[in-house]
Amino acid sequence: MFWTAGRVLAAVQPDLxxxxxxxxxxxxxxxxxxxxxxxxxxxxxxxxxxxxxxVFSSADALSEHxxxxxxxxxxxxxxxxxRVEFTLRLTPVVLAPTVANAAEGRAYFxxxxxxxxxxxxxxxxxxxxxxxxxxxxxxxxxxxxxxxxRVHLLVPRALGVFLIPLTHWEVTLTGPLPPYxxx
Amino acid sequence: xxxxxxxxxxxxxxxxxxxxxxxxxRQLMEAQVIRQMDQELLxxxxxxxxxxxxxxxxxxxxRLCETFGIDPQDLNLDLGEVGKLLPDRGxxxxxxxxxxxSILELLDRLLTTGVVLQGEVDLGVAGLDLVHARLYLMLSxxxxxxxxxxxxx
Numbered sequence: 001m002f003w004t005a006g007r008v009l010a011a012v013q014p015d016l017x018x019x020x021x022x023x024x025x026x027x028x029x030x031x032x033x034x035x036x037x038x039x040x041x042x043x044x045x046x047x048x049x050x051x052x053x054x055v056f057s058s059a060d061a062l063s064e065h066x067x068x069x070x071x072x073x074x075x076x077x078x079x080x081x082x083r084v085e086f087t088l089r090l091t092p093v094v095l096a097p098t099v100a101n102a103a104e105g106r107a108y109f110x111x112x113x114x115x116x117x118x119x120x121x122x123x124x125x126x127x128x129x130x131x132x133x134x135x136x137x138x139x140x141x142x143x144x145x146x147x148x149x150r151v152h153l154l155v156p157r158a159l160g161v162f163l164i165p166l167t168h169w170e171v172t173l174t175g176p177l178p179p180y181x182x183x
Numbered sequence: 184x185x186x187x188x189x190x191x192x193x194x195x196x197x198x199x200x201x202x203x204x205x206x207x208x209r210q211l212m213e214a215q216v217i218r219q220m221d222q223e224l225l226x227x228x229x230x231x232x233x234x235x236x237x238x239x240x241x242x243x244x245x246r247l248c249e250t251f252g253i254d255p256q257d258l259n260l261d262l263g264e265v266g267k268l269l270p271d272r273g274x275x276x277x278x279x280x281x282x283x284x285s286i287l288e289l290l291d292r293l294l295t296t297g298v299v300l301q302g303e304v305d306l307g308v309a310g311l312d313l314v315h316a317r318l319y320l321m322l323s324x325x326x327x328x329x330x331x332x333x334x335x336x
Contacts, residue, residue: 108234115273
């Protein structure tokens, strides 16, 4: 159901049985439902996805919270008005060194150093390419949050292509998503 | 020369484990040779002999892998947060920084600086304690034993 307080409209589940969050199966279903509601609302209007299992003890407590944070939430919604989130997964392309392995004597050991140097050079190229991508995103006004191999991007909705071709990374792009990581 | 006898992978038993251990030791020796070679502690004849032996060992491991139907890539173990048992090819060079952790690198660095192990081991079977061993073990390389500690790389 929807709950209004001041100028904020919140989607809430009333009379929540907290014991269901303790059960793994029902908790998982609740997480999926929570995400589904966010996705459906996001398709209609800007949303602020609150953390799963944000619980209020009563309707009055909910109203109090919304009124207390009204200005903050409205300002954030305004900032996110025309933006969507994408998740970018960057996986380094791993190439075996091309320096041959068959040799004799000192050359056999020197090839180990050449292989090491080749790997170091490739990793340097990967870092440079990644930095170039982030600089490019910044110039487009795209905000990003790094999380391991994943990069969460907050992209202006009007922006078409915002990635550049990468040769040293495998790229997987997921989205558009609600702004989960920019609330 | 006759074709080598091939064993079904299901019958390989402990062979993968033994071959993994041999490959670990082989790569560890290779790393130590490289360290000594880079410090110019070896003659050309010693370098050549070491290379010949290490190549022969590698070929032997590969031949045994073929016999037992083992993919040589499977000799490397992914140990999760600890890293891999063996570094990927080109990922580690003795004495150089390495972005990818591996047990081989750890052992190589420990051997180079030297390490003392102290502990007790009980060996047994079917709940019976049969052998009790008290260990005071020092692992090091010949080079680091001959070199003052502050001069060890």
